[in-house]
Amino acid sequence: MMQDQILLVDDEPALVAVLQPVLKAAGCAVTVASDGNAAISAVVAHDPDVVLLDLGLPDIDGKDVIRTIRETSPVPIIVISARHQEAEKIAALDEGADDYVNKPFEIGELMARIRAAIRRSQATASSASVFEGGPLRVDYAKREVTLMGEPIKLSPKEYMILHALARNAGQVVTHKRLLAAGWGDAAADLQYLRVYVGLLRQKLEADPSEPELVVTEPGVGYRLLVREQG
Amino acid sequence: MxxxxxxxxxxxxxxxxxxxxxxxxxxxxxxxxxxxxxxxxxxxxxxxxxxxxxxxxxxxxxxxxxxxxxxxxxxxxxxxxxxxxxxxxxxxxxxxxxxxxxxxxxxxxxxxxxxxxxxxxxxxxxxxxxxxxxxxxxxxxxxxxxxxxxxxxxxxxxxxxxxxETSRMLQAAPDVTAIEKALARTVPGRLGFQLSVFGVQQGKVHRLGTGDDRDGDLDLAERAVGEGIVRQGSRTAFRLDGSRTCVGALVVDNVNSVRVDPAFLEALASLAGLALERAMFASAVAEAEANARTEELKSALLSSVSHDLRTPLTAISASASSLIEYGNQLDAITSRHLLEGIVEECDRLNRFTANLLELSRLQAGGTAVNGQVLSVNDVVRSVVQRLRSRVGDREIRTSAFRSDILVHADTALFELALTNVIQNALLYSEADTPVLVHCDCERDDCVLTVTDQGRGIPQSEQARVFERFYRVKRTEASPQGSGLGLAIAKGFVEAFHGSIELISPVIGGKGTTVAIRLPIVQEAA
Known part of the structure; x- marks a missing residue:
C-alpha cells in the first residue's frame, strides 16, 4: 500500500514535534511547513494527499492559504483550530477546507478525519455511484436509499441533504452547503434545515434523539458518521 | 482715544x-x-x-x-x-x-x-x-x-x-477646562466677570471645569436651559446651544457692575456653546477609543488564553493519545520524546498560568502585592539555577556581583519577572549564544541587565514589547512566548518604584539588553 502523503502546516514546534513522529508511525509520510507561503509551495512541490492546516499562522491568514491552494489543487484540507474560532472555522470551510479538528484533539480523532478525507477524495476521483457506510447505502444513480437492506422512502429535499452528506461522508458539511443542496439557496432559513435533518433522523436513526449517523457539529453544520471497518 | x-x-x-x-x-x-x-x-x-x-x-x-x-x-x-x-x-x-x-x-x-x-x-x-x-x-x-x-x-x-479673539481662543481649547480658561481671558473675563460653565448630560445640568461653585449658579443655569436667557441681579445665564441640541449654560456674574452690551454676551455665549459641543464630541470620541482599546485588550486576552493554554494542551493530548493508540508501533526514542514533550508542555502551562495569576495580582495592586527586603543576589541565583536545569545546554552567564545589594520587592513577582526576561532572551537568540545576567549599582539604584546576542528588536517595536499580549511580528515559526513576560516585568518594577528599559541593538547591530532598575534599600545602621 502506498503511503499517504501528509503536509503538516503549523508554526508551533511543540505540536510538530508530536504529530510528525506519530503520523509516521501510523504509516504516513509527513512534510512540515511552518508558515502559509511554505505551505502553498509545498502543495505544488509534494502534491500531498491531505493538508493539515493550523489557522493561526505567522505570515498570512489561513483563509488566504486555502484560497490559494484551491486555485490549483483539490487536495483535502483539514483545518486545525480552536473551539472559540467558530467564525474563522466556518469561513475556512466556506473557502474550500474539507473538515476541521478542534484543539486540543486526540490522535484517534485526527486520524479518523484524515482517513475520511482521503476516502472522499478517492471516491470523488473514481466518481463512485454508490455510497456504503455501515448499515446505510445510497445509490446515487437510482436515487435509492437502503438501511440494513430495507429501502427507505425519502422526500426530494431529504434525499438532497443525505446526498450531500454521503458525498462528504465522515466530513463536516456546513449549513450553507446543505441549504444550497436542499433549497438551492445558501442563505435560506436555517430552521428549514433543522426540520429536514430531524425528519431524516426519524427515518434513519435507531434513536432519533441520540443520532449515530447524522450528527450535529454545533454552529458549523452536520456530519454523516461512517463506522470504520477493522 | x-x-x-x-x-x-x-x-x-x-x-x-x-x-x-x-x-x-x-x-x-x-x-x-x-x-x-x-x-x-x-x-x-x-x-x-x-x-x-x-x-x-x-x-x-x-x-x-x-x-x-x-x-x-x-x-x-x-x-x-x-x-x-x-x-x-x-x-x-x-x-x-x-x-x-x-x-x-x-x-x-x-x-x-x-x-x-x-x-x-x-x-x-x-x-x-x-x-x-x-x-x-x-x-x-x-x-x-x-x-x-x-x-x-x-x-x-x-x-x-x-x-x-474669543472665537480664536475657544477654537484652540480642546476641553472644558481650556474653554473656561479661554472665556476668562475674554473682555468680560478681564473685567472681573465671574463666568461659570455648565454642561447638560442626560437631561441633567452640572458644573463643568475647575472654577469655584457659587450659590444659585446651578439653579440659574437650569432655568436658562429651559428658558434661554435668565437675568437675576448682577447675573445673567445664557443657554448654550450646539449645532443640534442644548449643550449647557453659561452664567455670567457682573460683579463690578461694569457695562457690557447684552448682545455681545449673547454672541460670546453662542461661541462658548459651539466650543463646548466640540469639546463634548472630542471627549465622546476619546471615550469610544478607550473602550475600543479595552475591548481589544479583552479579545487579545481571550485569544492569548486560548492559544497559550490550548497549544500545550493539544501537544499533551496528542502525545498521550498517540502513546495509548500507537504505543507498540512507536520506537523507544520517539516514545521518550513524546513523554518529555508532555513534561515540557506541562511546565509551559504552569508558567503561563503563573503569569496570568501574577498579572491579575499586579492589576489588583494594593495589598495583593507585598514587598519585603530581598537580596538581589539570592533572587538571581535561584532564578538562574532553576532556568539552567530547564534549558539544558544553553549558557547563562552571571557577572560582577556585589553580595549586599538589597531591594524592596515581592519575591514571587521578582523571580517571575526575572525568569520572564531571561526566558525571552533565551527564546529570541540562537542556541549557541550565551545570555548574560549582570548586576550593578548606579547611585541609589540596583541595575540588573539581561543581554542576549539575538537579532534584536526593531526600533518601531521597542515601545510596544511591554504591552500585554504583544509579540514582535516575525515570519518564521514563533517561539513559545505568551506576550505576557515583559508586561509582567514592567508591572513588577513599576509596583516597586523601579523602571525597565530596553536597549537594542547592543553591539554590532545585534542583541538586546533589558535593564531593570530598582531602588536600593540601605541597610539599617
Whole structure:
C-alpha cells in the first residue's frame, strides 16, 4: 500500500514535534511547513494527499492559504483550530477546507478525519455511484436509499441533504452547503434545515434523539458518521 | 482715544444713531442716545468733563480778553464757535450742545451790546448774537456727532475684535477646562466677570471645569436651559446651544457692575456653546477609543488564553493519545520524546498560568502585592539555577556581583519577572549564544541587565514589547512566548518604584539588553 502523503502546516514546534513522529508511525509520510507561503509551495512541490492546516499562522491568514491552494489543487484540507474560532472555522470551510479538528484533539480523532478525507477524495476521483457506510447505502444513480437492506422512502429535499452528506461522508458539511443542496439557496432559513435533518433522523436513526449517523457539529453544520471497518 | 483705553464703555449698538447712519442731524439727539451719552460721560468716564470745561473756559477768557483788540463782537463770537467745535470734536454731542447754549448766553451777557445784560438793544444788534447762537449750535452738533460716530465705530471694532479673539481662543481649547480658561481671558473675563460653565448630560445640568461653585449658579443655569436667557441681579445665564441640541449654560456674574452690551454676551455665549459641543464630541470620541482599546485588550486576552493554554494542551493530548493508540508501533526514542514533550508542555502551562495569576495580582495592586527586603543576589541565583536545569545546554552567564545589594520587592513577582526576561532572551537568540545576567549599582539604584546576542528588536517595536499580549511580528515559526513576560516585568518594577528599559541593538547591530532598575534599600545602621 502506498503511503499517504501528509503536509503538516503549523508554526508551533511543540505540536510538530508530536504529530510528525506519530503520523509516521501510523504509516504516513509527513512534510512540515511552518508558515502559509511554505505551505502553498509545498502543495505544488509534494502534491500531498491531505493538508493539515493550523489557522493561526505567522505570515498570512489561513483563509488566504486555502484560497490559494484551491486555485490549483483539490487536495483535502483539514483545518486545525480552536473551539472559540467558530467564525474563522466556518469561513475556512466556506473557502474550500474539507473538515476541521478542534484543539486540543486526540490522535484517534485526527486520524479518523484524515482517513475520511482521503476516502472522499478517492471516491470523488473514481466518481463512485454508490455510497456504503455501515448499515446505510445510497445509490446515487437510482436515487435509492437502503438501511440494513430495507429501502427507505425519502422526500426530494431529504434525499438532497443525505446526498450531500454521503458525498462528504465522515466530513463536516456546513449549513450553507446543505441549504444550497436542499433549497438551492445558501442563505435560506436555517430552521428549514433543522426540520429536514430531524425528519431524516426519524427515518434513519435507531434513536432519533441520540443520532449515530447524522450528527450535529454545533454552529458549523452536520456530519454523516461512517463506522470504520477493522 | 478715550474709547479704546476704556473698553468697559462699550456702547449700546441698538441706539438710533447707530442703526440709521444717514438720518438727520437732530435725530442724533434721541432720548436713548442722550441717555447713553450721558451715562458714558458721567458714570463711566468721570474725567471726560475736564477737557470740554477747560476748552470752554479758555475760549471764554480769550474772547473777553481779545475783544478790544479785535474790535467787534463778531470776531469774539468766531473764537467761541472755534471753541465749541473743539469741545464737540473732543467730547461729543452733548457737551457741544451744552457749551453752545452756555456760550450764547455768555456772548449775549458779556460781549453783545448792551454788555452785562441779556437784553437785546436794537434790531442791528440782534443779528450777531442770533447768528452766533445758530452757528454755535450747528457747529457744536456737527463736531459732536462726528466725534460720537468715530467713537462708536471704535467701540464696534473693539467688540468685533474681542469676539474674534474669543472665537480664536475657544477654537484652540480642546476641553472644558481650556474653554473656561479661554472665556476668562475674554473682555468680560478681564473685567472681573465671574463666568461659570455648565454642561447638560442626560437631561441633567452640572458644573463643568475647575472654577469655584457659587450659590444659585446651578439653579440659574437650569432655568436658562429651559428658558434661554435668565437675568437675576448682577447675573445673567445664557443657554448654550450646539449645532443640534442644548449643550449647557453659561452664567455670567457682573460683579463690578461694569457695562457690557447684552448682545455681545449673547454672541460670546453662542461661541462658548459651539466650543463646548466640540469639546463634548472630542471627549465622546476619546471615550469610544478607550473602550475600543479595552475591548481589544479583552479579545487579545481571550485569544492569548486560548492559544497559550490550548497549544500545550493539544501537544499533551496528542502525545498521550498517540502513546495509548500507537504505543507498540512507536520506537523507544520517539516514545521518550513524546513523554518529555508532555513534561515540557506541562511546565509551559504552569508558567503561563503563573503569569496570568501574577498579572491579575499586579492589576489588583494594593495589598495583593507585598514587598519585603530581598537580596538581589539570592533572587538571581535561584532564578538562574532553576532556568539552567530547564534549558539544558544553553549558557547563562552571571557577572560582577556585589553580595549586599538589597531591594524592596515581592519575591514571587521578582523571580517571575526575572525568569520572564531571561526566558525571552533565551527564546529570541540562537542556541549557541550565551545570555548574560549582570548586576550593578548606579547611585541609589540596583541595575540588573539581561543581554542576549539575538537579532534584536526593531526600533518601531521597542515601545510596544511591554504591552500585554504583544509579540514582535516575525515570519518564521514563533517561539513559545505568551506576550505576557515583559508586561509582567514592567508591572513588577513599576509596583516597586523601579523602571525597565530596553536597549537594542547592543553591539554590532545585534542583541538586546533589558535593564531593570530598582531602588536600593540601605541597610539599617
Amino acid at each position: 478715550h474709547g479704546r483705553a476704556a473698553p468697559h464703555a462699550i456702547k449700546g449698538r441698538m441706539t438710533g444713531m447707530d442703526r440709521e447712519p444717514h438720518s438727520g442731524l437732530m435725530q442724533g439727539l434721541t432720548k436713548a442716545s442722550l441717555r447713553d451719552d450721558l451715562r458714558r460721560s458721567l458714570i463711566h468716564q468721570p474725567g471726560a468733563w475736564r477737557a470740554p470745561v477747560i476748552i470752554f473756559l479758555v475760549t471764554s477768557v480769550l474772547a473777553v480778553v481779545l475783544q478790544p483788540m479785535l474790535e467787534g463782537e463778531v470776531s469774539s463770537g468766531l473764537i467761541f464757535v472755534l471753541g465749541i467745535t473743539l469741545v464737540g470734536a473732543n467730547a461729543g454731542l452733548v457737551p457741544a450742545v451744552i457749551s453752545s447754549v452756555l456760550a450764547s448766553a455768555f456772548f449775549n451777557f458779556f460781549l453783545a451790546d448792551p454788555v452785562l445784560t441779556f437784553r437785546m438793544s436794537t434790531g442791528n444788534d440782534l443779528a450777531p448774537p442770533v447768528i452766533f447762537t445758530a452757528c454755535a449750535i450747528v457747529s457744536g452738533l456737527l463736531a459732536g456727532r462726528l466725534r460720537d460716530r468715530t467713537f462708536l465705530l471704535g467701540q464696534t471694532n473693539l467688540q468685533l475684535e474681542s469676539l474674534l
